[in-house]
Amino acid sequence: MTWKKVVCPFLCLLVLCGCSGNSLFTNHPNTQQEIGNPQHELFYEDHYIVNVSYPKIDIEEVDAQVQKEIDNIKEAYLQEVASYQEERKAELNVDYQSYVVDDRYISIKFDVFESIQQNKESILTLVYDNEEKAFVSFDDVFEDGAIDEIAKKAVRYFNVTYPNECNSTNFAVASAPLARNYNLFVLRKDRVVFYFQEGTLFDYSVQYEVAVDEIKDFISFEGEVVATFVPYNDILNEPVKQIDPNQPMVALTFDDGPTPEYTNAILDALKENNASATFFVLGSRASNYPEILQRMILEGNEIGNHTYSHKQLTALSKANIEEEITHTQETIHDATNRYPTVIRPPYGSKNDTVLQSAGNKKIVTWSLDTEDWRSKNAKTIVDKVVNEVEDGSIILMHDLYASSADAAIILISKLREMGYQLVTVSELHAYGKAPIGKIL
Ligand code: ZN
Numbered sequence: 001m002t003w004k005k006v007v008c009p010f011l012c013l014l015v016l017c018g019c020s021g022n023s024l025f026t027n028h029p030n031t032q033q034e035i036g037n038p039q040h041e042l043f044y045e046d047h048y049i050v051n052v053s054y055p056k057i058d059i060e061e062v063d064a065q066v067q068k069e070i071d072n073i074k075e076a077y078l079q080e081v082a083s084y085q086e087e088r089k090a091e092l093n094v095d096y097q098s099y100v101v102d103d104r105y106i107s108i109k110f111d112v113f114e115s116i117q118q119n120k121e122s123i124l125t126l127v128y129d130n131e132e133k134a135f136v137s138f139d140d141v142f143e144d145g146a147i148d149e150i151a152k153k154a155v156r157y158f159n160v161t162y163p164n165e166c167n168s169t170n171f172a173v174a175s176a177p178l179a180r181n182y183n184l185f186v187l188r189k190d191r192v193v194f195y196f197q198e199g200t201l202f203d204y205s206v207q208y209e210v211a212v213d214e215i216k217d218f219i220s221f222e223g224e225v226v227a228t229f230v231p232y233n234d235i236l237n238e239p240v241k242q243i244d245p246n247q248p249m250v251a252l253t254f255d256d257g258p259t260p261e262y263t264n265a266i267l268d269a270l271k272e273n274n275a276s277a278t279f280f281v282l283g284s285r286a287s288n289y290p291e292i293l294q295r296m297i298l299e300g301n302e303i304g305n306h307t308y309s310h311k312q313l314t315a316l317s318k319a320n321i322e323e324e325i326t327h328t329q330e331t332i333h334d335a336t337n338r339y340p341t342v343i344r345p346p347y348g349s350k351n352d353t354v355l356q357s358a359g360n361k362k363i364v365t366w367s368l369d370t371e372d373w374r375s376k377n378a379k380t381i382v383d384k385v386v387n388e389v390e391d392g393s394i395i396l397m398h399d400l401y402a403s404s405a406d407a408a409i410i411l412i413s414k415l416r417e418m419g420y421q422l423v424t425v426s427e428l429h430a431y432g433k434a435p436i437g438k439i440l
Pocket of ligand 1: 346347
């Protein structure tokens with residue numbers, strides 16, 4: 001995927017969209033999700049996982065269409081995994097970006113990633129005209145003659161960027177000036193982005209961006225100059241902790257969040273008990289909750305990198321692994337002004353490529369798996385930890401479920417009573433208490 005190129009320059013900046021009066025179009029803290037309330041669905045089964053994010057826009061027609069698309073994707077996947085029994089979990093990941101232009105055009109782009117026997121990526125875009133109250137396609141948005149101009153520019157761009165790959169028949173067919181070739185697009189304030197699925201122009205998906213300014217004769221809206229500012233300079237006054245190296249200590253770790261109601265409840269309990277934990281956040285979620293990330297740091301917790309979209313890294317190319325890691329590092333840095341030094345790969349899956357891609361960051365797995373996603377029962381989770389905990393345990397939980405938050409709240413005070421100091425994984429490592437092989 002090439003979209004990192006586009007995202008990076010904007011990651012550390014917030015967009016001021018300058019809209020007013022319409023609650024649909026208020027400023028949103030995430031520059032890649034300008035509109036809609038993010039909805040997350042993440043569930044694990046024995047042989048597969050579903051991890052789906054999509055926006056709720058509060059425009060009935062758009063929400064219904066989004067729901068329909070998501071339902072179709074899920075249904076097709078669930079049918080496919082029904083007979084899948086292999087050890088490695090099958091995955092469905094759906095992530096999105098959303099943009100608004102002129103208080104009128106709403107664009108949503110979905111990245112769909114399926115890994116069952118093989119990996120499959122696809123892109124889906126929806127563009128809605130909130131004035132005409134209709135979904136629009138290329139011919140609705142662009143004037144006559146636009147297709148020739150855009151195709152010419154796109155072909156020139158690809159010939160420069162991928163000089164050795166543009167001589168194929170596939171390229172010629174899929175880049176020809178026909179609206180159907182350019183129908184996957186989003187409208188942004190200052191540019192239009194066209195997407196090409198894997199297997200169309202090239203074996204992999206690519207995108208072409210054109211500035212609104214360059215094609216203003218052919219479109220019905222005016223480009224905007226996008227103003228930016230840096231939102232968060234520094235976090236001061238981090239708490240100084242008293243850790244006794246001679247007393248037992250354990251590290252509670254929470255994966256897959258943040259989830260506001262559960263994560264904040266866990267943070268409350270940690271604070272009350274003078275305890276810390278490590279939160280291995282997903283970049284895709286973290287980008288929506290910078291204030292929760294800030295709170296984690298201010299209260300002495302550690303934030304770890306759990307990748308951007310929860311794909312199994314061992315099934316990805318090195319470039320894609322690095323993108324998953326880097327994008328999340330930047331997201332966390334944007335919110336907290338610091339980069340995580342620990343990574344937990346989804347499912348704990350790692351190989352040499354993952355280790356290389358981690359650079360100087362440590363890969364952290366766990367020594368005590370609560371299996372909270374399986375039992376979804378606070379008592380079962382608490383009992384398992386109380387029975388199995390020992391000095392140096394790294395305890396795996398998920399701040400995704402009410403039962404996990406309930407269990408964590410009980411465990412935080414119980415473990416303190418049992419004489420354990422609750423520290424971060426990096427602290428556990430610094431005091432030489434981490435179980436061998438669990439922090440690499
Ligand atoms: Zn996870």
